[in-house]
Amino acid sequence: MPAKSTKIDVARSLREYVAGFPKIWSRLNGIERLTALLLYALWAISLSFLLRVILSRKIDWSLIVEFYVAGSVAITIAVWLWVPTFWWALICSYFLASTVVVLLHVVLLSKIFGDVKSAERSLILFMCNVVQLIFTFSIWYEVKADQTREGALLSALLVFGTVDHPHKAMVVVGAQIATDFLLLAIFLAHIVGRVGYRENRNSESEITRQTLFSTKSEN
Numbered sequence: 001m002p003a004k005s006t007k008i009d010v011a012r013s014l015r016e017y018v019a020g021f022p023k024i025w026s027r028l029n030g031i032e033r034l035t036a037l038l039l040y041a042l043w044a045i046s047l048s049f050l051l052r053v054i055l056s057r058k059i060d061w062s063l064i065v066e067f068y069v070a071g072s073v074a075i076t077i078a079v080w081l082w083v084p085t086f087w088w089a090l091i092c093s094y095f096l097a098s099t100v101v102v103l104l105h106v107v108l109l110s111k112i113f114g115d116v117k118s119a120e121r122s123l124i125l126f127m128c129n130v131v132q133l134i135f136t137f138s139i140w141y142e143v144k145a146d147q148t149r150e151g152a153l154l155s156a157l158l159v160f161g162t163v164d165h166p167h168k169a170m171v172v173v174g175a176q177i178a179t180d181f182l183l184l185a186i187f188l189a190h191i192v193g194r195v196g197y198r199e200n201r202n203s204e205s206e207i208t209r210q211t212l213f214s215t216k217s218e219n
Helices: 014-027 030-043 047-055 061-082 086-108 119-144 149-160 170-218
Strands: none
Touching: 014 030, 014 047, 030 086, 047 061, 047 086, 061 086, 061 119, 061 149, 086 119, 086 170, 119 149, 119 170, 149 170
8 A cells, every 4th residue: 555645735725734734743853843833834824825725726826826926026016116104014024924934835844845846936936035025124114214215225225235224223124134134044045955956866867877877788
């Protein structure tokens, strides 16, 4: 009898989502298990999870992710342009937090959810996530540091580049620095993971070639 797969498929209902917890518990150990359980639990309150449950039976999940990322960026930029208020800043921050949770899933839960669909696609989406981060904190600098739209955008870019920071919103500055480093860690982990994956693929290909060559030589 074939063993049951421990990989979590697309959660298209709350029942499938809950069924993922015992899979994580049995598949991982130690700090990996605790981190995975925490991230998986946080996923339930993210916008991406709601979209997955509602739409994944009708639309391919990869398309939902792309529309979600593009929509989050578009809404954040629109808020920065027209309605940079406290409540809209909170909504955009929720979008950004949901994005960070999903990115952490990609890096830390690959044993459970599987590898990314395409490295190039992931890089494009990651660049969109950086744009989302910049404009989200631009809104906060307008709200908390009383800066102009252009000045707030410049402040967010300077903080992102670790060049300078506004002095009237230190809590926001600290939050952006922490988020910047988190995204940097996610990006580096993804790159290292892809390099290791390619090295393993190359090693497997080389072993296969040597085996075939040995077989031909014996014949």
